Amino acid sequence: GYQCALRLLALKQPPTAIFAANNLMSIGALRALHAMRIRVPSDMSFIGFDDLDLAEILDPPLTVIDRPMEEQGALAMRLLLARIDEPNGTAPQRIVLETRLLVRKSTAPPRAAVRAPRTPKPRNERKENHP
Known part of the structure; x- marks a missing residue:
């Protein structure tokens, strides 16, 4: 989910929303959005699949497709x-x-001409210069 979200954000015309097909993809994609300082839903809408236990208490609470497991x-x-x-x-x-x-609360109407920020690099990929 993390790498997929980064690839989507790097597109010339990034999407206005991400739909994650399972809980692991949701967690990874949300981590990538957070690392890139993309705000959900202000900058990007997010929908998950399956109502994972934490979906309702995350900030923002996730919009999900729930199925009768x-x-x-x-x-x-x-x-x-x-x-x-x-x-x-x-x-x-x-x-x-x-x-x-x-x-x-993780979805909003698409914004006109949404552009995802290209910088800074994700937090865990920044290179630190140490003396």
Whole structure:
């Protein structure tokens, strides 16, 4: 997530928002935004996927796409057990589970001509000159 966010920020026309596909990507991307002094949502909107435990108490609280993990796990187990009982009897299925958009405070309308700052370098990449 960290490196991906840095690559996005280095684009000639950086995005106005980042959508992270999982919790680890969210954490890394948020670290990169912080290191580059990009303010969420003032400079960049951010949306995560899955409602990680800390999402609501971060500053700002993260807007996320939440999915029913318990239902997904139970369904996966039922499908696995059915496949074990009848290895050749289960046809491929398309299953769609309902998701929810939990709007918090990490998103804002896009700004016109948003430009992400190119300097300074991320905090952990600065070279210190020591005598």
